[in-house]
Amino acid sequence: MPTLNEEAYVEAALRSVRFANEIIVVDSFSTDDTPAIAKKYATTFLQRKFDNFSNQKNYALERAKTDWVLFLDADERITYPLQQEILAAMESGTHGGYKLNFPHFYMNRFLYHHSNDVLRLVKRKGASYQGLVHEKLTCDGTVGQLKNPVLHFTYKGLEHFLNKKESYAWFQAEQLQKKGKRTTWGHLFFKPTWRFFSSYIFKGGFRDGIPGLTIAANNAYGVFQRYVKLLLLNKGMR
Numbered sequence: 219m220p221t222l223n224e225e226a227y228v229e230a231a232l233r234s235v236r237f238a239n240e241i242i243v244v245d246s247f248s249t250d251d252t253p254a255i256a257k258k259y260a261t262t263f264l265q266r267k268f269d270n271f272s273n274q275k276n277y278a279l280e281r282a283k284t285d286w287v288l289f290l291d292a293d294e295r296i297t298y299p300l301q302q303e304i305l306a307a308m309e310s311g312t313h314g315g316y317k318l319n320f321p322h323f324y325m326n327r328f329l330y331h332h333s334n335d336v337l338r339l340v341k342r343k344g345a346s347y348q349g350l351v352h353e354k355l356t357c358d359g360t361v362g363q364l365k366n367p368v369l370h371f372t373y374k375g376l377e378h379f380l381n382k383k384e385s386y387a388w389f390q391a392e393q394l395q396k397k398g399k400r401t402t403w404g405h406l407f408f409k410p411t412w413r414f415f416s417s418y419i420f421k422g423g424f425r426d427g428i429p430g431l432t433i434a435a436n437n438a439y440g441v442f443q444r445y446v447k448l449l450l451l452n453k454g455m456r
Contacts (some may be wrong), residue, residue, distance in 0.1 A: 220274045222246040224292035225255060227371065232259035234296040237305070238288065244278045252292075270389070272347035275355075282342055289338045289355065294320070295369035303364050304339060314359020315340035319367040324379070325429040328369075331422040332433050337361060338368075342363055351389030376432075383440040391447035405445040414438035 219235075221228055221243055235241060236259065245253055246268035257263050266277055275289060286308045290296065293387040296304070300318070307316050321333040337355045346357030417423045420432035426433070450456050 219243050219290050219292060220246070220271070220278070221248060221252050221256060221292050222268065223250045223252060224235065225251040228252055228292040229255050229259075230400065231290060231292045231294055234301075235290060237301055238284075240282065240284050242278045242282060244274055246274070266370045270350040270353075272349055272353040275347045275353065276340075279342065279345060279347070282447060285342060287340055287342045287345065290368075291370075293371045295371075297366060297369060300364065300366035300368065303366050307339065307362065307364060312360075313362035315345070315355075315357035316362045316364050318364050320370045321371075322372045323370055324372060324432060324433055327426075327429060328367075329423070329426040329429055329433060330367075330424045332417065333367070335363060339364070340397050350388045352395050375382040379414065379436060383436060383443060387440060387443035387447050389450055390444045394444070394448050395451045399448065401445045401449040405448075406442060410438040413441045 219228075220243070222245065224231075225248075232241065232243075234254075240262070241255040241260045242262045243264065245256060245263070245265045247265055252266070253263070262281060263279065264281070266274060268274060279287060288296075288304065304316075307313070315337050316339040317335040318338045319333055319335050321328045321330045323329070324332075337357065340355060340357035341359065341400065345355065347353045347355050414434050414437070417437050418431060423430035423434045447456075
């Protein structure tokens with residue numbers, strides 16, 4: 219579990235994974251009570267200066283000793299039904315990893331039409347993360363899907379949502395720049411438009427009411443920010 223100033227969330231997250239044989243927390247030098255809280259539950263507490271999400275998680279992965287590893291953020295919770303499903307999946311060993319479902323939490327409700335299936339449970343050997351933001355976990359073998367959702371308290375409010383999109387946009391722009399990409403009119407207009415319609419119409423976000431509309435609009439704006447920031451980086455204007 220990577221942490222940075224998560225005192226309001228981290229204890230509930232750690233308590234939800236007390237069934238694990240080993241709990242590793244990698245903290246980015248929090249200035250609140252996160253370290254003190256984490257040390258009550260973690261079998262291994264580490265601190266490392268944050269550079270990117272993949273390096274932070276790989277740092278923990280390299281120090282894990284168990285055969286299976288579950289990656290969890292401080293704003294996420296494993297329910298008892300999901301715990302039982304995780305234990306059964308590890309016992310069966312059918313796949314090399316499993317995706318978990320993450321419905322977004324926004325405006326005091328879970329948005330089940332704004333959810334992501336993300337690989338988080340993997341056999342330790344052969345597993346690693348790549349990417350600066352929205353980092354991708356890979357593993358050896360096939361990948362299965364667990365049914366019970368993770369309780370993911372995604373956004374603490376509109377300001378937190380927008381700030382998160384802002385920081386992610388910079389990381390994504392840096393990744394695109396490293397690949398030699400340049401911003402076009404299509405990136406600034408068509409990609410955000412597609413993101414909105416994909417989120418709100420095709421994935422059924424309209425069923426989540428006003429929160430679903432808000433999420434779709436902000437996601438589209440996040441895509442727009444990414445390519446504006448890429449333009450600024452390529453012009454040396456950051």
